[in-house]
Amino acid sequence: MTDTTDRPTGHACVQSYLKTLDNSPGVYRMLDAKGAVLYVGKARNLKKRVSNYANPNGHSARIDRMIRSTASMMFLTTRTETEALLLEQNLIKQLKPKFNVLLRDDKSFPNILVTGNHAYPQIKKHRGAKKEKGSYYGPFASAGAVNRTLTQLQRVFLLRNCTDSVFDSRTRPCLQYQIKRCSAPCVGYISHEDYGTLVKDAERFLQGKSTKVQTELAREMEIASEAMEFERAGALRDRIRALTQVQAGQGINPQGVAEADVIALHMEGGQACVQVFFIRANQNWGNYDYYPRTGSGAGPAEVMEAFIGQFYINREPPPLLLLSDGIEEAELMAGALSDKIGRKVEISVPQRGEKAELVQGALRNARESLARTMAETATQARLLQGLAEAFDLPAPPKRIEVYDNSHIQGANAVGGMIVAGPEGFLKSQYRKFNIKDTSLTPGDDFGMMREVMTRRFSRLLKEDPDRTSGTWPDLLLIDGGQGQVSAVRRIMEEMGVGDIPMVGVAKGEDRDAGKEEFHRTGKPPMALRHNDPVLYFIQRMRDEVHRFAIGAHRAKRSKAVGATPLDDLPGVGAMRKRALLTHFGSAKAVARADLKDLKAVDGISDNLAETIYAFFHEKG
Structure with a gap:
């Protein structure tokens, strides 16, 4: 806790720090008498920014309340203003200061992964770090959006969704083949070359080249019809129909915007809703709404800037951000995001054309979502008041x-x-x-x-x-x-x-x-x-x-139920446990195994084999 016993508060407190500051960029924290962080901010010039706070005039009611509550300050200089911006957003998410805008929902978004470590690639949903070998497409706004797209892709391109272990153990086609959602490569019903073509078509679709895929399928269908291969022609026709349904179901398919996040903000009654649409490969891959805390009265520009800074701390931004409201330091934010991912990121507030229509659509969603949330909040407030009255509570409960x-x-x-x-x-x-x-x-x-x-x-x-x-x-x-x-x-x-x-x-x-x-x-x-x-x-x-x-x-x-004695073995993780079970067939057989047999298992060193042997035999 910061010692504020003899320090003045408010504007006088802020004034007392000026003589210790220089013109470096950096991050500052304003703290109350108990040492709780009230506000985190960044500055191109720390001394100049703090001198603004020391001036008792010209502040909004929100900033004035913050200054009057300030009992101490902390400072951290950085080499550049970009570093200060990134540090500021990290500290805000970590400390959650009362007067900062705060993005409260930090959910991760799923991707589609076409695996790259198997002769017959699998297509599946993926969430988290991109460690597995393969091609990733996303983000999608929800697991539901990914699942719908995967189902549609399986109908069109007949790619497997089973795990490698299931694939290797199949002796006959599964239900996915029977309902025409897989080409059954597991039992050789399709050649490696033809399956590879399906994978390429699926990836081209996910890259936004669906029109070309559709044209080629139509040409193949025509050739099959002329050759009187009516069964093949019918299958191609079904795939074209499924592809058309995928495109129709996406709703928004911008022609002039290949890859962008559309971010729209609507504020009303002290509350805010930010709607984010994910445009990838000229396709709408879903949207998600956020309700950031507005920091006791921040304006649209500050809310939007804080949202962007915190939203992309752990996410990779696309090349283009389309905003409904401009931010004060758009070039600085774009530079920080560009430096982070090593390629250019543009921030734009479009006024006309297709991009403006995308923003207006997102803004309409934000406005409607906030109206629904405010109605639900009012209902919830009445229920909490009723709860207080029913059980004689001093006030409606907040938690x-x-x-x-x-x-x-x-x-x-x-x-x-x-x-x-x-x-x-x-x-x-x-x-x-x-x-x-x-x-x-x-x-x-x-x-x-x-x-x-x-x-x-x-x-x-x-x-x-x-x-x-x-x-x-x-x-x-x-x-x-x-x-x-x-x-x-x-x-x-x-x-x-x-x-x-x-x-x-x-x-x-x-x-x-x-x-x-x-x-x-x-x-x-x-x-x-x-x-x-x-x-x-x-x-x-x-x-x-x-x-x-x-x-x-x-x-x-x-x-x-799934636990085995192997779970308690020191130095044996999931991969080594799998190797032991594969080699011996059961945990009981591992426990009875001779030291020489343990050493013969792939991935088990001599020292680890001795540890495993001692674990079971000393316990006995």
Whole structure:
């Protein structure tokens, strides 16, 4: 924490730093009296920028509030302004300052991969680092967009989607061949040369050369018809139809824009929606909307600049960005993005023509998406107000944590926590708790809940004892009746957090939905009227935590079913485990193997073979 005991605050605090600064570019941080970061900014000239803040006049209400809260500042000089820009955006994402615009959703986007490590390439969805050999096409806006495109491509080009191991083990065609989505190269129904042609056609389509592909297919169909090869002609006709359906389904297919991201911003009522369309190979590969935090009143230019800077921190930008709103330092941003990927990136705000139409379409989507979100937010606010009134809370809760356990007679027990608030379900905040206490009686729900609550609030007390980070709940909902509520309340009071309101949700008569009873410490059970929207809201939260806990339990159970003694071998990862299983046939056979046989396995060194041998025989 920064020591601000004897330092002035506000404009006087900012003024006190001027004599220590020079004209270097760099990044500055403004902190409050507790040392929390209020704002991160970059400057071409640090001294000049800070002197602007020292001047008490000419600031917006937002910047004036920020300066008045400033109790100290931190500085880091850089060699260039471009370096300062990149550092600024990284620090904003890391520190999440109150007065900065913040991109809150950092999802990754999937690609299509045509593999390059097999004689008969596979076409599949890929997400993450591009480490696998092959050709990547994307990004697509969602897994759904990729899956639709893959299905269509399989209909048109008949490429396999099975894994290499499945391919190598086939002795007859699978269902994909029967429904005409694969050419069955696994059993030799197509030659290597002909399959290679299909792969090239698919890649040309993904590169935006679909018209040429379609023309060549039409010519092949005509030749087949003239040669009276009617079955082949019919198959080519079906592929042309499928290709036409792919093109029609894409909606937007710009002729003059080969590769670009179209980014449109709409702001209303202090909220913002940014819509991003991915144009690749003259095709629309989907769109995604974001709702950045606007930093307590930033304008369109600042929101757009912050969005671009943070959006492309971990993503590769296309050669062209088409924006609805200009940014103040477009050349600097374009230069930073160009330096990052080693090729030119252009930033443009088009005013006419096809590019402007693309931006207008994205802007219309942003406007409609924000209207829907604002309507949902208003509804959510009414539900939270109703929740406060129903359970006598001092104010509508901003963070509700809902807990449930899942197990089968105590086996593979998992505790689940979901979070809801003014923006609905906050899935990035969900947590699962693998139950670790081996002394619990199987099926002891009270004991499981004690462990979950103890771990959850021990961490909160350690990380945020002053409850200032927004991660403390205003309300706890637990799945259970009076006994569960009393047990959890004792745990909370023992930990010194008994002031947090808690409600137990128990099924009522006949365990029917709609007859729930609500239990609170020191108060009689209560119910809500059958058609109360607050009751439906609570049911949705209970169902969501139930779904999440069951999913975590099933994942743990599946992992346990697939576990082998090889999982605990030191120095043996997935590839070596596969080599051992392939060589010996089973984990039991590996455990019984002689040292000499272990040394004969590909990828297993003499030292590792001795370690494996000792592991099994010393345990015995």
